[in-house]
Amino acid sequence: MSNSYLKLANGVDGFFIKNDRFNTTVLSVNFYLPLKSETISAYALLPYVLTSCSNEYRDFSKLNFKLNMLYGADLVVSSNRVMDMQHVKIAISVINDEFTINKNSVINEAMDLLISLIFNPAVLNNSFFEDDVEREKRKLLENIAAEVNEKRVFAKNRMLEIMFENSPYGISKYGTEAGAKALTGQILYNAWQEMLKTAYVRVQVIGKQLPGGVFEQITKCFNNFNRENIVDYKNVTRLEKANNIKQVTEYFNVTQGKLVMGFSSEICGQNAYDLLLATDIFGGGPYSNLFTNVREKLSLCYYCSASAVRGKGFVMVQSGVEAENAEQAQTEILNQLESIKSGNISDFTFSASQKAISGALLAYNDNLGGIDQWYSANITQNEPISPEEAANIVNSITKQDVINAAKGINLNTVYRLMPKKEGE
Amino acid sequence: METKIFTNKILGEDYTVTTLKNGLKIYIYEKLQFNSLYAVYGTKYGSIDSTFNVNGKEYTVPDGIAHFLEHKLFESEDGDAFSKYAKTGAYANAFTSFDRTCYLFSATTNFDENLNILLDFVQNPYFTAETVKKEQGIIGQEIKMYEDSPSWRVMFNMLRAMYFNNPVKIDIAGTVESIAKIDDKILYDCYNTFYNPGNMFACIAGNIKTNDVLEKIQNSVKNKEPINLTRIYPNEPNGVVNDYTEQSLDVAIPLFCYGYKINLQNKVSLYDFIAMNAFLKILADDASPLYKRLTELKLINDEFDAEYFCGNSYSAVIFDGESFNPSQVAKEISREVESIIKNGVDSLLLESVKYDMYGQAVKRYNNVESIGHMLIDAAVFNFDYSNELEIIKNLTETDILNAAALLNKENSVLSVVNKKV
Numbered sequence: 001m002s003n004s005y006l007k008l009a010n011g012v013d014g015f016f017i018k019n020d021r022f023n024t025t026v027l028s029v030n031f032y033l034p035l036k037s038e039t040i041s042a043y044a045l046l047p048y049v050l051t052s053c054s055n056e057y058r059d060f061s062k063l064n065f066k067l068n069m070l071y072g073a074d075l076v077v078s079s080n081r082v083m084d085m086q087h088v089k090i091a092i093s094v095i096n097d098e099f100t101i102n103k104n105s106v107i108n109e110a111m112d113l114l115i116s117l118i119f120n121p122a123v124l125n126n127s128f129f130e131d132d133v134e135r136e137k138r139k140l141l142e143n144i145a146a147e148v149n150e151k152r153v154f155a156k157n158r159m160l161e162i163m164f165e166n167s168p169y170g171i172s173k174y175g176t177e178a179g180a181k182a183l184t185g186q187i188l189y190n191a192w193q194e195m196l197k198t199a200y201v202r203v204q205v206i207g208k209q210l211p212g213g214v215f216e217q218i219t220k221c222f223n224n225f226n227r228e229n230i231v232d233y234k235n236v237t238r239l240e241k242a243n244n245i246k247q248v249t250e251y252f253n254v255t256q257g258k259l260v261m262g263f264s265s266e267i268c269g270q271n272a273y274d275l276l277l278a279t280d281i282f283g284g285g286p287y288s289n290l291f292t293n294v295r296e297k298l299s300l301c302y303y304c305s306a307s308a309v310r311g312k313g314f315v316m317v318q319s320g321v322e323a324e325n326a327e328q329a330q331t332e333i334l335n336q337l338e339s340i341k342s343g344n345i346s347d348f349t350f351s352a353s354q355k356a357i358s359g360a361l362l363a364y365n366d367n368l369g370g371i372d373q374w375y376s377a378n379i380t381q382n383e384p385i386s387p388e389e390a391a392n393i394v395n396s397i398t399k400q401d402v403i404n405a406a407k408g409i410n411l412n413t414v415y416r417l418m419p420k421k422e423g424e
Numbered sequence: 425m426e427t428k429i430f431t432n433k434i435l436g437e438d439y440t441v442t443t444l445k446n447g448l449k450i451y452i453y454e455k456l457q458f459n460s461l462y463a464v465y466g467t468k469y470g471s472i473d474s475t476f477n478v479n480g481k482e483y484t485v486p487d488g489i490a491h492f493l494e495h496k497l498f499e500s501e502d503g504d505a506f507s508k509y510a511k512t513g514a515y516a517n518a519f520t521s522f523d524r525t526c527y528l529f530s531a532t533t534n535f536d537e538n539l540n541i542l543l544d545f546v547q548n549p550y551f552t553a554e555t556v557k558k559e560q561g562i563i564g565q566e567i568k569m570y571e572d573s574p575s576w577r578v579m580f581n582m583l584r585a586m587y588f589n590n591p592v593k594i595d596i597a598g599t600v601e602s603i604a605k606i607d608d609k610i611l612y613d614c615y616n617t618f619y620n621p622g623n624m625f626a627c628i629a630g631n632i633k634t635n636d637v638l639e640k641i642q643n644s645v646k647n648k649e650p651i652n653l654t655r656i657y658p659n660e661p662n663g664v665v666n667d668y669t670e671q672s673l674d675v676a677i678p679l680f681c682y683g684y685k686i687n688l689q690n691k692v693s694l695y696d697f698i699a700m701n702a703f704l705k706i707l708a709d710d711a712s713p714l715y716k717r718l719t720e721l722k723l724i725n726d727e728f729d730a731e732y733f734c735g736n737s738y739s740a741v742i743f744d745g746e747s748f749n750p751s752q753v754a755k756e757i758s759r760e761v762e763s764i765i766k767n768g769v770d771s772l773l774l775e776s777v778k779y780d781m782y783g784q785a786v787k788r789y790n791n792v793e794s795i796g797h798m799l800i801d802a803a804v805f806n807f808d809y810s811n812e813l814e815i816i817k818n819l820t821e822t823d824i825l826n827a828a829a830l831l832n833k834e835n836s837v838l839s840v841v842n843k844k845v
Binding site for chain 2: 020021022024065067068070073074095135138139145148150255287299351363366368
């Protein structure tokens with residue numbers, strides 16, 4: 001697969017990722033803005049307002065009807081954290097013209113639609129329409145409120161909030177209730193303008209061929225904005241090793257408890273595959289220490305797994321535990337990490353992890369959404385390495401690299417979500 | 425051995441279905457331009473198969489055995505399957521639903537070895553009283569985890585209010601009490617009944633040549649005596665047990681499931697399935713007048729969804745989501761169903777839904793995993809997917825109205841999970 005890279009405007013990179021195994025073409029426009037507590041809510045809401053209607057399709061039913069007519073073109077919208085940036089993704093995927101009933105030109109029509117949603121929204125007098133903002137705001141507020149419903153995700157978010165207290169990184173990707181409530185059509189308009197003027201932008205097209213004129217059209221749209229003060233998106237503030245471990249326990253009406261542990265990592269970076277491997281050996285696949293020992297041998301948890309957020313440099317362990325086992329599970333999880341730090345990694349586990357990770361990387365190119373995520377998550381390099389190149393790096397990592405990476409992993413925060421006792 | 429080829433003329437691709445002498449059906453979809461391969465070895469055995477007749481003798485077994493067996497088969501005398509896959513780098517998993525149990529792997533290398541592992545552990549059960557007892561603890565914890573899941577509870581509460589007797593109303597994993605009754609002997613009995621090749625299927629999609637797979641499977645699959653298996657489902661009266669059910673859990677916004685029980689005389693065909701899904705899109709998808717009204721009334725958010733839930737012996741249409749006023753949502757849905765039945769279908773909306781479904785069906789072939797799951801449905805329901813796009817193209821208003829006519833408000837149930845006060 002060959003990728004081509006084009007600079008479309010100041011701070012706007014265009015990638016064509018050629019892949020001819022799909023029936024579909026994707027256009028994905030990615031904006032990266034500094035993660036700030038005062039703007040998180042605006043950028044959590046903005047992509048949803050932009051993709052619910054537009055100047056051309058004033059009503060979301062009409063827009064959805066249009067998407068149906070484009071052979072079920074899908075809009076993919078999200079607002080997430082990538083490193084210290086808030087990453088706003090607005091993408092469309094559409095079937096290739098050759099598969100339409102009358103060989104219509106749906107690709108270009110879908111690309112035009114996405115571009116018009118981003119650059120030509122329904123606005124008046126420097127403001128989005130309040131009814132559009134209110135409609136999407138209600139849904140955002142309900143998402144924020146509903147975070148408590150699934151305790152596995154809720155417990156993970158609470159741990160992040162505690163670990164990154166006083167930092168915008170600790171705020172939920174949906175922002176806060178107060179932040180969402182304060183949003184108006186005007187605030188959103190200013191955020192939209194700011195995004196188009198200052199965000200780092202990565203435009204990705206994934207498909208058999210680059211649809212004619214798409215990059216040129218996007219360049220033209222950005223040329224209407226004075227793009228001078230592009231945000232610095234490559235620097236990351238890493239969590240330092242904690243002197244005191246933060247421990248918080250909260251009680252809910254549940255039958256099973258959750259134990260989530262957060263760790264700082266001295267190694268940080270999208271391409272830190274040594275950290276990825278160390279975390280996988282610690283608690284990734286079924287060959288990992290947490291699975292084989294804490295879950296299978298000791299039966300302390302129903303699930304118990306570790307994951308690394310490489311771009312920000314931290315590691316999390318998530319587990320489901322009975323209240324009476326929480327203490328022992330925590331001790332055992334830490335013992336397993338210590339065991340890796342002291343070099344206790346079997347050849348079997350090391351090789352299993354290396355094979356599983358490199359295999360998963362090689363599978364990226366078989367998944368459209370995966371490819372889009374891969375290239376939009378890796379912003380430290382102007383031209384990110386491909387999943388195949390990453391697989392080669394993984395295969396060259398040694399046990400000593402993994403031990404060194406593990407040595408930099410240190411407990412920072414423990415969050416326990418526990419069942420309320422009778423009468424509480 | 426008999427092989428049939430199913431050609432999708434629009435995509436210019438095909439898949440084969442081969443039936444071995446012992447009855448095993450093998451579905452293969454070549455996708456040579458992909459790196460990955462997705463392989464499933466499955467049995468038409470799920471949580472609803474708790475009463476059955478084998479060679480003239482009737483059995484009723486505790487709930488949760490299909491799922492229990494799924495957990496136990498990963499273990500064998502010489503170690504568990506996960507550690508064997510760990511040597512090849514494949515990703516392995518398994519799942520049990522109402523009507524099937526599937527064991528799968530996905531991999532980018534070592535296909536032969538991975539297939540050997542899959543066929544070997546599924547064909548060689550190994551349980552002892554001690555390992556069964558240990559698993560009861562693990563599954564007990566899994567059951568408890570589902571007790572805390574509002575989305576799981578709201579669905580099963582609805583099924584319990586909908587069905588008097590059909591076992592679809594029972595949790596797939598069973599209950600702590602039912603799994604306590606499971607022992608190694610019952611497990612072997614159920615295994616020998618449902619893991620007979622005549623009741624099983626293999627589905628493989630990805631970078632592999634059809635003949636290579638067939639040869640490999642033929643050489644590894646054990647031949648077993650065919651058995652005469654009949655599933656027995658309890659008689660299910662018309663109507664529902666309760667039209668409303670609720671539970672309180674730690675949720676911020678109430679969750680709801682609003683379902684219509686459908687009494688079907690015949691097995692669902694792919695045509696019926698597509699027509700019902702088209703009706704649901706016309707009724708409740710995001711371009712529909714109902715969706716617009718529910719959004720404007722602030723009654724639903726992006727979680728709102730509609731599904732045709734059907735299998736051997738059960739069939740229902742289910743709407744689920746989050747709402748501060750689930751009763752009003754249910755009222756609006758039933759009003760719109762009646763309005764479509766009475767006034768017919770908006771022809772432009774029908775046209776757009778057909779385009780949408782056509783495009784979504786084309787997109788399914790972008791991914792070996794989604795092709796694999798399509799093949800599983802083809803095996804379990806005996807669907808021929810090669811003409812799916814043609815069926816969608818040819819859908820008419822009559823098809824939609826026939827599907828709509830299956831929904832009767834008298835057979836509907838609203839299940840709500842409320843905030844605990």
